[in-house]
Structure formats: C-alpha cells, structure tokens
Amino acid sequence: xxxxxxxxxxxxxxxxxxxxxxxxxxxxxxxxxxxxxxxxxxxxxxxxxxxxxxxxxxxxxxxxxxxxxxxxxxxxxxxxxxxxxxxxxxxxxxxxxxxxxxxxxxxxxxxxxxxxxxxxxxxxxxxxxxxxxxxxxxxxxxxxxxxxxxxxxxxxxxxxxxxxxxxxxxxxxxxxxxxxxxxxxxxxxxxxxxxxxxxxxxxxxxxxxxxxxxxxxxxxxxxxxxxxxxxxxxxxxxxxxxxxxxxxxxxxxxxxxxxxxxxxxxxxxxxxxxxxxxxxxxxxxxxxxxxxxxxxxxxxxxxxxxxxxxxxxxxxxxxxxxxxxxxxxxxxxxxxxxxxxxxxxxxxxxxxxxxxxxxxxxxxxxxxxxxxxxxxxxxxxxxxxxxxxxxxxxxxxxxxxxxxxxxxxxxxxxxxxxxxxxxxxxxxxxxxxxxxxxxxxxxxxxxxxxxxxxxxxxxxxxxxxxxxxxxxxxxxxxxxxxxxxxxxxxxxxxxxxxxxxxxxxxxxxxxxxxxxxxxxxxxxxxxx
Amino acid sequence: xxxxxxxxxxxxxxxxxxxxxxxxxxxxxxxxxxxxxxxxxxxxxxxxxxxxxxxxxxxxxxxxxxxxxxxxxxxxxxxxxxxxxxxxxxxxxxxxxxxxxxxxxxxxxxxxxxxxxxxxxxxxxxxxxxxxxxxxxxxxxx
Numbered sequence: 001x002x003x004x005x006x007x008x009x010x011x012x013x014x015x016x017x018x019x020x021x022x023x024x025x026x027x028x029x030x031x032x033x034x035x036x037x038x039x040x041x042x043x044x045x046x047x048x049x050x051x052x053x054x055x056x057x058x059x060x061x062x063x064x065x066x067x068x069x070x071x072x073x074x075x076x077x078x079x080x081x082x083x084x085x086x087x088x089x090x091x092x093x094x095x096x097x098x099x100x101x102x103x104x105x106x107x108x109x110x111x112x113x114x115x116x117x118x119x120x121x122x123x124x125x126x127x128x129x130x131x132x133x134x135x136x137x138x139x140x141x142x143x144x145x146x147x148x149x150x151x152x153x154x155x156x157x158x159x160x161x162x163x164x165x166x167x168x169x170x171x172x173x174x175x176x177x178x179x180x181x182x183x184x185x186x187x188x189x190x191x192x193x194x195x196x197x198x199x200x201x202x203x204x205x206x207x208x209x210x211x212x213x214x215x216x217x218x219x220x221x222x223x224x225x226x227x228x229x230x231x232x233x234x235x236x237x238x239x240x241x242x243x244x245x246x247x248x249x250x251x252x253x254x255x256x257x258x259x260x261x262x263x264x265x266x267x268x269x270x271x272x273x274x275x276x277x278x279x280x281x282x283x284x285x286x287x288x289x290x291x292x293x294x295x296x297x298x299x300x301x302x303x304x305x306x307x308x309x310x311x312x313x314x315x316x317x318x319x320x321x322x323x324x325x326x327x328x329x330x331x332x333x334x335x336x337x338x339x340x341x342x343x344x345x346x347x348x349x350x351x352x353x354x355x356x357x358x359x360x361x362x363x364x365x366x367x368x369x370x371x372x373x374x375x376x377x378x379x380x381x382x383x384x385x386x387x388x389x390x391x392x393x394x395x396x397x398x399x400x401x402x403x404x405x406x407x408x409x410x411x412x413x414x415x416x417x418x419x420x421x422x423x424x425x426x427x428x429x430x431x432x433x434x435x436x437x438x439x440x441x442x443x444x445x446x447x448x449x450x451x452x453x454x455x456x457x458x459x460x461x462x463x464x465x466x467x468x469x470x471x472x473x474x475x476x477x478x479x480x481x482x483x484x485x486x487x488x489x490x491x492x493x494x495x496x497x498x499x500x501x502x503x504x505x506x507x508x509x510x511x512x513x514x515x516x517x518x519x520x521x522x523x524x525x526x527x528x
Numbered sequence: 529x530x531x532x533x534x535x536x537x538x539x540x541x542x543x544x545x546x547x548x549x550x551x552x553x554x555x556x557x558x559x560x561x562x563x564x565x566x567x568x569x570x571x572x573x574x575x576x577x578x579x580x581x582x583x584x585x586x587x588x589x590x591x592x593x594x595x596x597x598x599x600x601x602x603x604x605x606x607x608x609x610x611x612x613x614x615x616x617x618x619x620x621x622x623x624x625x626x627x628x629x630x631x632x633x634x635x636x637x638x639x640x641x642x643x644x645x646x647x648x649x650x651x652x653x654x655x656x657x658x659x660x661x662x663x664x665x666x667x668x669x670x
Binding site: 049052053054055056057058060061062066068069072073074075332333334335336338370371372373375376379380381382383384386387388389390391392394 | 557595616638641642653
C-alpha cells in the first residue's frame with residue numbers, strides 16, 4: 001500500500017509532489033511518461049543558424065517521419081514547437097491513449113514525462129489578488145508556495161511596472177537579454193510611460209522559467225535559437241527535472257509506462273487501475289490517498305470513467321487567445337538577429353476598465369520557427385512570400401493576447417462510450433478591446449492591422465481548467481473542497497487546472513503549480 | 529496510375545515548384561523528400577481531388593499565379609499544400625539559406641524588394657483569377 005499516489009508528471013503533479021516531500025511524505029508518481037528519443041543531450045550542436053549555413057538540417061527541422069510537415073500533411077494547427085522532430089515524444093500516441101471527439105475545441109494533450117511542460121512557453125507569473133476573485137483561495141494561501149517554487153525552478157525577470165499584475169519579484173534571476181526588437185518596444189514604452197499608463201498600458205520584462213544563470217547543474221540559456229528544436233533543453237525548465245531530482249534524493253518514486261484508467265474508493269484505501277503502455281496488461285495499485293494531477297482533460301476523464309458516468313457534462317475552457325502580428329518598420333530589410341532568445345521578450349498589460357477587461361499580451365520573437373511557417377501568414381504569391389520571409393520577417397514579432405474566461409463562457413467535456421466528447425463554444429469577437437489594443441501598439445511605434453489579427457483555435461492557449469472546480473461549499477460529486485478533496489470522497493484529491501472555475505488573462509501554470517503544492521503540503525501535514 | 533509513374537509525376541512537380549520559387553534546378557535529395565511527403569499528403573486528399581489537381585497541373589503553366597488565386601479565394605488547395613511542403617523542405621538545405629535569411633542589412637533595398645514583390649503579386653493574382661475563371665468546374669481542386 002502506497003501512502004500517496006499522484007497521477008501525472010507535469011507541472012501540477014510536480015507541485016503536489018513538492019508539497020508532500022516538504023512534509024516528509026514519499027509519493028509515487030504514476031505516469032505514461034514518454035521520454036525523448038534520442039535521449040537528452042546537453043550539446044545542441046551550436047547556434048541553429050550557423051548550423052543551417054553549413055549542413056542539411058532535415059533531421060532537425062523535418063525529421064524522417066516528416067513530423068515538421070505535420071500541419072501541412074494533416075491539415076492541423078499544432079504550435080511549431082510541438083511538431084519539431086525532437087519533440088515528437090510530447091504528442092506521442094495521444095489520440096490512442098485519449099480517444100476523443102472534438103467540436104469547436106482542439107485540446108493539446110501530452111503523455112510525455114513533464115507533460116505539456118515539455119513544450120511550453122515557460123511563462124510563470126505569480127497570481128495577484130484580483131486573479132483569485134471568486135475562488136475559495138486567497139493570495140495568502142498561495143504566496144509561500146510561489147516563493148518556494150521560484151527558488152526551486154529558477155525564474156528570471158525583473159521588478160518593474162508589471163509588478164501589480166505579476167506579483168512580487170523576490171528571488172528572481174536577472175532577466176534574459178532582450179532581442180533588438182524587444183529592447184526597442186520596451187524603450188518606446190519607457191519613453192511614453194505616462195501617456196501609455198493613462199491609456200491603461202503597462203509593459204515590462206517577462207517572468208520565464210528559463211535560466212539566465214547556471215542552477216542545479218543546468219546551464220544558462222545559450223541564445224542559440226534551439227529553444228523549439230531541442231528536447232529537454234537544460235536552460236528551459238521542465239517539470240521532469242524536479243521529479244528526477246526528487247527520485248535521486250529518495251524523496252519520491254516515479255513509475256512511467258502506466259496509463260491510469262480509473263479509481264475506486266474504499267473505507268481505508270483507494271484502488272487505482274492502470275494499463276501498461278508496453279504490453280497492455282492491467283494492474284491495480286492501492287494507496288491511502290490518490291491525487292489526480294494529470295491535467296484538466298485527463299483528470300476529468302478519470303473522474304467520469306471511474307463512475308462510468310456517461311451523462312454529466314463538465315465545464316472545460318482555456319483562455320481565448322488572439323495572435324497579433326506586429327511590424328517594426330525600422331527593422332525592415334535588416335539582417336535576421338540570430339543570437340537571441342526566440343520566445344517571449346516582454347509582456348504588455350492592457351487595463352480596460354470601461355470594458356471590464358484586463359488583458360495580457362506576450363510579445364514573442366519569431367527567430368526560431370522555420371521561415372516556411374511564417375510564410376503561411378503572408379498574403380503574396382509564393383515567390384513574393386519568400387521575399388517577405390527574407391526582408392520582412394526580421395522586422396516582425398507576434399503578440400499573443402490572452403483574454404480572461406470563466407466556466408460560463410467555456411465548453412464541456414463528457415464521456416460517450418469509451419471516448420471523450422469535447423465541445424467548445426465560440427468566443428464573441430471582442431472588437432472594442434482589440435481596437436484599443438491595436439491603437440496602443442501604434443502609439444508604441446509598431447505597425448499592425450486588424451485584418452492581420454487571428455483568433456487562435458479554442459484550446460490553443462493550453463491552460464485548461466474547469467471540470468472539477470474548488471468551492472467553499474461544494475455541491476455534487478464533481479466539485480472539490482478548498483483542500484482539493486473531491487466532494488463525497490474521503491481519499492481522492494485533485495491538484496491541477498481542473499480546480500479553477502475562471503482563468504485570468506495570463507499563463508496560469510504557476511498558479512496551478514502553487515495551488516498543487518499547497519494541496520500536497522496540507523495533505524502531507526496530515527500524514528498523507 | 530502505377531506507383532512508378534506517380535513517383536515520376538511528383539518528381540516533375542517538385543522540379544516545377546522549385547523552379548518557380550528559386551529559379552534553379554531542384555536538388556535530387558529534395559525531389560525524393562518531396563515525393564515521400566506528397567504521398568503522405570495524398571492519404572488525406574480524396575482520389576477525385578488528386579486526379580483533378582493533376583489535370584490542372586498538366587494544363588496550367590503559371591502555377592504560382594494559380595496557387596495565389598486559389599488561396600485568395602479561400603479554396604483549400606492541394607497546390608498550396610504542395611508549395612508549402614516544398615518551402616519547408618527547401619529551407620533545410622544550406623544552399624537555400626540566403627533565400628530565407630537576410631545576413632546583411634539593406635533597408636532601402638529591403639523596402640524596394642517588398643514594393644517590387646507586392647506589384648508582382650498583384651499581377652500574379654489577377655492572372656490567377658483569370659486562370660481560375662477559365663478553368664470553370666475545376667476551381668475547387670486547384
């Protein structure tokens with residue numbers, strides 16, 4: 001009999017594990033846990049562009065199984081990082097392991113060790129009080145865990161104008177060096193700070209789980225543009241790193257190769273049925289306590305499947321996301337910057353009280369994705385688009401603009417036979433808000449046009465939430481107590497995005513991790 | 529069509545698309561990769577789409593104009609997919625590095641090139657729309 005079994009090995013599972021470990025409880029993490037092939041290497045082969053000048057990079061950018069062409073061949077819209085050949089383990093077998101029908105919502109699910117944290121954008125933002133409105137937890141509940149996780153993970157950033165939105169900056173590593181365009185945008189903001197502030201626009205450094213200094217044997221970022229091409233890049237935090245360390249220190253057990261199918265509660269224990277991913281054999285594990293932390297979609301499936309409930313429709317949503325290309329006229333015709341960090345440079349907050357919205361945007365560099373992927377956004381002839389890739393792309397960034405959402409605006413997840421049914425609903429076009437954002441960007445000296453703004457498909461923001469919400473007084477069997485305990489259950493806890501009935505307009509991974517750590521810690525204090 | 533004939537057809541297609549994009553001979557390695565990718569793409573396309581597309585490729589010389597017009601019209605085009613495949617594959621070769629990546633700054637030249645390709649694209653679009661209207665009944669398969 002195990003004291004505590006945690007399902008999953010992504011960001012939330014790691015949070016729960018750390019909370020338990022802190023109290024001296026040694027949990028078992030049960031996970032499918034696909035690993036990268038070839039195994040992780042600290043050698044990147046050097047800067048992507050210098051490599052590209054010298055040799056055929058078909059293996060790095062496309063791969064023998066043509067993964068890099070996945071979106072073209074299958075008519076799909078996976079983010080570029082998820083189709084990089086070395087990243088194929090991140091999405092491996094997810095259709096087989098989680099059979100589902102989707103309409104109006106395309107979820108990205110991973111059975112990799114580290115979960116979706118194996119291919120994330122690394123943004124980790126603390127919550128502030130307003131992010132938690134309507135939830136049964138407060139900032140005081142989460143703050144100590146944000147502090148501990150910041151130390152554990154290694155997060156870079158700076159105390160600046162975004163503090164009211166991203167929380168205190170204690171314990172952060174120095175920020176990464178900005179690209180020339182990132183710098184230009186920040187300087188433009190600083191010069192016009194008063195005007196921008198009057199319009200509710202605030203900008204500053206991002207908070208990223210990327211090392212600007214060496215930590216725990218991991219090398220800092222090399223600025224080699226390999227962020228999206230290299231699996232388990234040591235500079236980019238992957239939740240699996242923390243599991244690996246805990247296992248090495250004898251603080252946790254990790255069993256990959258098992259897909260949890262269902263659980264059954266008894267008076268003094270829980271039985272978990274799992275299937276081997278190598279030979280399909282089944283086994284049953286017993287634990288005093290079970291923590292579901294494999295992400296909102298998997299967790300919802302486990303809860304529904306365990307009850308063989310084909311009737312209930314649970315809420316499911318993620319942040320509505322708009323992609324806004326921005327052009328820096330000064331950089332048109334310049335050489336591509338090949339030595340920079342190819343992900344989020346700076347963040348912008350748009351406080352629009354008249355519309356009742358607080359939006360957040362991540363300004364992302366486009367130096368790492370294939371130029372071919374950018375060309376798909378260009379409107380000219382094929383040859384004209386090739387010229388745009390050469391002369392216009394060095395002047396372009398994209399703003400990922402996140403909107404807040406709650407369960408009333410989201411979709412549903414249910415179980416039909418053995419398949420999940422995931423249904424989304426259209427998000428009303430936020431014309432006024434986008435107009436304000438675009439005019440603020442123009443004030444900062446960058447060009448953009450409303451026809452270029454694209455709504456990402458529902459599910460693209462990847463921070464899924466909603467199915468098993470925390471309530472002060474939970475009703476029904478699919479809600480949870482503040483402690484994470486599933487209503488009407490004594491030994492089943494939930495510790496992932498499922499618990500949140502609303503999401504602020506920001507990457508919520510850190511909020512989910514801190515809350516999972518809180519739940520693990522509370523549980524650990526009671527001996528698991 | 530047998531596999532060998534199909535493969536030969538796709539090899540010719542690869543040469544044509546590469547020529548449009550880069551105005552030079554397509555390297556052999558790219559041809560074999562292109563053929564493999566198109567065979568996979570065909571698994572998604574229906575037989576009818578494949579046949580109609582092949583017929584258009586045989587009849588139309590300016591495939592760049594046709595592709596742009598089909599894209600402009602919002603048609604889900606196998607031709608667009610094939611151009612995309614070729615661009616992704618071509619980008620992996622060091623000999624094409626300069627076609628994708630600007631290594632030197634030349635702002636005025638850059639603006640002039642953008643102006644030039646803008647005008648050229650307008651011409652290609654008009655031509656492509658004319659080609660589409662002249663190929664009535666097969667437009668959706670362009």
